[in-house]
Amino acid sequence: MRRIPVILLLSLLAAPLGAETLTISPVTLTEWKAIYGQVDTRDRVPARARIGGTVDTLSITEGDRVEAGQPLAVITDDKLQFQIDALNSRLDALNSQLATARADMERGRQLLDRGVITTQRFDALQTQVDVLEGEIAGTRSEKLVVERQIEEGRVLAPEAGIVLDVPVSRGSVITPGEAVAEIGGGGVFMRIAVPERFSAALSEGDTIQIEAGDGLREGRLAKLYPLITGGRLQADIEVEGLDARFIGRRVPVRLPVGERQALLVPQSAVSQTGGLDFVMIEDNGAALRHVVVLGQDIMRDGTLWREVLSGLAPGDIVVTGNE
Template identity: 35%
Template sequence: MASRLDDIFEYPYIRNYENASEHDGSGGRSGQRPVEGVGEPASVVDRMSVDRRRTVGRRAGGIARAARLHRLAAPGAAAQGRAGGGAARRPIHLLFHRQRPGAGSVDHAVPGVLPAGGEEIEQGKMIMREWMTLGLVAAATLATTVARADNFTVQARPVADEKAVFATVESVSVVPARGRIGGTIIQLGVREGDPVKRGQSIAVIADEKLTLQLKALDAQIDALQAQSNQAQTDFTRIEGLVERGTLPRVKLDEARTALNVAENGLRARTAERAVIQQQSTEGQVLAPADGRVLTKLVAVGSVVLPGDPVATIAQQDFKLRLRVPERHAKFLKAGDKVRVDGDELGGRAVKSGVIDLVYPQIEDGRVIADANVDNAGEYFVGDRLRVWVSGGQRRALVVPARYLTTRFGIDYVRLQSAKGAISVPVQRGRESPSTEIPDGIEILSGVRAGDVLVQP
């Protein structure tokens, strides 16, 4: 029977209907009858509430009738009902098999309602236990994965044998801002340290003689303009008289010459005035490049000559000038990387740079080299910084800083052992950041290669 049900029906449903006879009605599903002679199960697998049974619809009557028939068919059902005064109701556990779509009516196949026996209930319990076991195994696996992700295996890594040297912040070039005309400083708009842009006005030079010259030229231009107008009037009148034959043609030539002289004189004075006006405009002292004002060489009211410097501008592109002891000169070459601590630049991130030039001359037992550091921030020209340069390579034990804890001035790490994680004191070395371990710290003693550290 069970194999036949498996071949015909899908998705078994186990339901527990209490007092099924109370919900008997019309319109039930035909053919859903219990098999006579099969005993009732003892365990409840699933319950369907009264409200849910009422929502089944007009087909609920068939389920109720099946339950009642099963109760009447069970051995001793009538005797138990009479002993309890007819009021006692026992739970009816039925196994409902849903008909496969297109398989035909249940009436012409096999009974669609069977009592849920102990075998089906035990199978349900086994499935539930299997799911619970899988959940526990998954949780344990996830916890183990997280724990392994927090562990760190100590390994010997090649690190640069860095040496600390001092470097001076230098500007790529210092350009003076010069006045183009002579005169008196009437305005000075910058101070030492102010950032400036190329073409920005930083001072104004005024020359009173230029103002007087402009006034004189304006008067001359007005006079020449009047002469030009008179010459044009004379030329027009003489030209008419010559055409009528009253005056000889030589008079017309003389009038034309006088007109040309007046117009040319007017143009000359106008051009001269433009020159003086341009000189007045050149009284503005402009910044020659982007950068910062290093020095201010004049004050308001100072008299300067054409070409005198007014201020010095340091270009914004700074460089570090290193002075390396000559014993390390053999390890120094263009293209080597240098490291600047974040504290030196007023930040937390470590900056790296590249040596651009190594000077061939040794001064006072030191080799001079220039290094470029990108996005180094703002600092003072001439500031002294501590820079780490490479003096070769060596192998060292480097661990992330987050695995170290400090208690009472002693550094500890959590070391994984057979008995669990234990705290081990270590000797901290210098910082050794890299691409793989940005917060790397060198460990001088306390651990060895292969040890597994646990994050505290």
């Protein structure tokens, strides 16, 4: 007696009457490239010291939120205070000389009125007063410059953001222009570095998928930077509700880098027997079970679909379920 293979026997089983059907045709699927993105701030601005000296006060630490113009540290230089003391002493001496010169000029005016001294002598006394007044004005300007330098010892936040790094400590000696802190501002983004071979496939506004702890989330490609460095293109992704507690955290990201044609069937049309996947198709009024090779799962409009790699062809009528 001839034996019929099990697979062939299964393929001859008829579908129930009144079953729902679906004519399959190729659909366009997005090709995704998996890379890692990094949570980052758009701007990283150093808060620099404008004078050299010793860090006398440090009021921030990593992770603090700061506002633009907020004092971060105070730098002191004892030499500046010594200059202020020296200028104050010089002003005192000049003011004393000016008082004497003005008294001499007043007596000279009286003597000039009586004809005791000449006009030339009186002009010399007046010139001496003018010279001393000029020296006092110049010394006061020098004092204002030094006082301004002392004020510049206050290091202010260049913009609002989060303190990412504080490379100095209280008592550190720093030079003019040295960074006291690094401020991350301009908002928090997902920053990625894309291999340059995929750069032509990306454009601002593309939808990006982020693998968060609660499943896939979508973001928007906000900015493509024009400079390619080390074979990689830098880009920023806007993600609503992005966790900004940890700057620099790496997160899996999927980028749309192309499109392809594929055949899809709903999950309800797939059955499994003996480790093989089957899809029932309608052929000339009869329902036959075909062995198929399935690919990835695709979610479309909240329904799970399966990609069919082989076993079906465009135009096949697939039995998806019973009425």
